[in-house]
C-alpha cells in the first residue's frame with residue numbers, strides 16, 4: 001500500500017518540485033518503482049541495498065550532523081548544497097548523498113519505458129555535443145575517468161548550454177565547491193555500491209547498460225524547468 005501511495009503522490013507532483021521540497025529532518029522516500037523494476041540492468045538486491053541501506057545512512061548521518069549544529073536546522077537541502085564548502089564534511093557529504101540519490105532514483109524507469117528526449121532537449125544535445133551518441137561517449141569518458149567514487153552528470157550550464165560534469169564523492173554541480181556548476185538533468189552514480197553485484201568491476205559496462213533505464217520524460221521535464 002505504501003508503494004502505491006508513493007506512486008500516486010509522485011504522479012501528482014512534478015519531479016522538479018519533488019526535488020525542492022525536503023527540509024530538516026530529512027526522511028527517506030520509497031523508491032518510485034519496485035526494486036525489481038530496473039532488472040536486468042540493475043538487480044533488485046543492489047537496488048534494495050543501495051536505497052534502504054546506503055541512502056538511509058546518508059540521511060541518518062545528515063540529520064545527526066544538523067542536530068549537532070542548530071544554525072543549520074530548517075534549511076532546505078538546496079540551501080545546504082549552495083554553501084557546502086563552508087560546512088563540516090559530514091554535512092557536505094551527506095547532504096550531497098541525500099540529494100544525489102533522491103535525484104538518481106527519479107532519473108530511472110523500467111527498461112524500454114523511458115521514452116526519448118523531448119525535441120527541445122534532443123536539439124540541445126545535438127547543439128552541444130554533435131549527436132546523442134557523442135553525448136553518451138562524453139558521459140562514459142567522464143564516468144570511467146572519475147577516480148575512486150563519484151558521479152557523472154548531464155547539466156544545463158549557466159551559459160544555457162548542456163555540458164558533462166563529474167564530481168567526486170557525493171558532491172554535485174549545485175555545490176559552491178563544484179568545478180563545473182549547472183542544473184543537473186541526469187546523473188549516474190559511479191560508486192561501486194551502485195553496480196558491483198551485477199557488473200563487478202566493469203564500470204564501463206554499467207555505464208553503457210544504464211542508458212536502458214534512463215527516464216527521458218523526467219529528464220526532459222527537468223530541462224524545460226531549468227530553461228524557464
Ligand SMILES: [Fe+2]
Nearest residue numbers: 054189191194
Ligand atoms: Fe550510491
